[in-house]
Amino acid sequence: MNRAKLNNQNFLLREHAEQQFAEELAELAKADQRQRPPNWNLSPWAVTTYLLGGTLENGFVVSPKYIGDRRLIEIAVATLTTDRALLLMGIPGTAKSWVSEHLAAAISGDSTLLIQGTAGTSEESIRYGWNYARLLADGPSMEALVASPLMVAMEAGKIARVEELTRIPADVQDTLITILSEKMLPIPELGDEVQAIKGFNIIATANNRDKGVNDLSSALKRRFNTVVLPLPKTIEEEVEIVQQRVESLGRALELPVQAPALTEVRRVVTIFRELRSGISDDGKTKLKSPSSTLSTAEAISVVNSGLALAAHFGDGHLSAKDIASGLVGAVVKDPIQDTLVWNEYLETVVKERKDWTDLYRACRDVGS
Structure with missing residues (x-):
């Protein structure tokens, strides 16, 4: 060549x-x-x-x-x-x-x-x-x-x-x-x-x-x-970072997909922030933190991987199904300890959010 x-x-x-x-x-x-x-x-x-x-x-x-x-x-x-x-x-x-x-x-x-x-x-x-x-x-x-x-x-x-x-x-x-x-x-x-x-x-x-x-x-x-250099102070700041970097990476990799849905980006960022801090967003549920870092860079990777799945094996629209496997892979680094933490989080937080039912089922399908 x-x-x-x-x-x-x-x-x-x-x-x-x-x-x-x-x-x-x-x-x-x-x-x-x-x-x-x-x-x-x-x-x-x-x-x-x-x-x-x-x-x-x-x-x-x-x-x-x-x-x-x-x-x-x-x-x-x-x-x-x-x-x-x-x-x-x-x-x-x-x-x-x-x-x-x-x-x-x-x-x-x-x-x-x-x-x-x-x-x-x-x-x-x-x-x-x-x-x-x-x-x-x-x-x-x-x-x-x-x-x-x-x-x-x-x-x-x-x-x-x-x-x-x-x-x-x-x-x-x-x-x-x-x-x-x-x-x-x-x-x-x-x-x-x-x-x-x-x-x-x-x-x-x-x-x-x-x-x-x-x-x-x-x-x-x-x-x-x-x-x-600290982690982003607010969820809005972190969502903006993830959204901006994912769109930039999508252009560079020429992914034939629409811009990532803000709803899915916010859900990924919310999960990462809750598990990092050890408490749910509403302050009502104490959570165990996994061994993984769950940094903003990893959130970007999860969304970007989801976009690739949506582009090549879906309808081009980022969905809960597309981000589920990346989420599980980012959180569960220790197959024993982190799996327990993740399953507990799914049952006590994700399952209880009515507008997160699709994400709960998608994550359960990955783990089954």
Whole structure:
């Protein structure tokens, strides 16, 4: 198959933020008359507007990428104008990676300088590696060196992203200390160094539930400003997030289906919020919580899976039958404990809601 055709944006399963929202970024850049920090594509005001959405003076509408507390985004953006790095924390599914990607796209026009943190992440992934063929042939040289995304960001004055920082072993994490404090990466093999260009900074993400896995050293913590991204405060806010993201994903995946029914989205979100909080929406029934996180991201996944079923095996309209299997799969992670929690919730809450009869039966059919 023609390689150029494969590289065509029309064939990309998921575009980078700077590709998907290129028009918005361009319109913001044209309208942005405020002072921009060195090497920033947009001013802090424009970056915040890109994340939170708004209408420009020329009438152009910027879509919201994050729905939540404005002050949190302002703090995050302001942090990146200083010499401190930004650490986004929260439980899984609170849009940490999403916010990180869009911040990098708006500031640097490049969200791809990414290090994915795992238990196997090595020091070379953060610093640099070597082209061993060149190394053996010519010895240590800059030509034989393979720059990490972080080194590329330092040299270009861009934002580097580190996902799941607390998944990285503690001794490897501390590789960042010199970079963040001295804005310099030594290359002892060459007796050389890379100094960061203005505009360079790091956005890291970490999962609250990973606390104790590889806690950050106090020296590293001091070099980050931490912003905790919470779950949506209200059901209306969470429904809006789910509705918006599902519609966006549906367009990207070209699902031949109508927009998700608000009724079904609200029911999924209500179930997740009730099971997370341990109490029914009316405050009358105490509930047991399952072992699963039941985050907003998982609600999006449930609705999106339902839409796929409706599109390819239904009439194109999202129904209780379409979302039932996804709901059960999201809640029941432990086949014993979570099944008991889910069955109790179905009998004490879902069954008692007269307008939820179809959902109760659909969920029971999945479990039978």
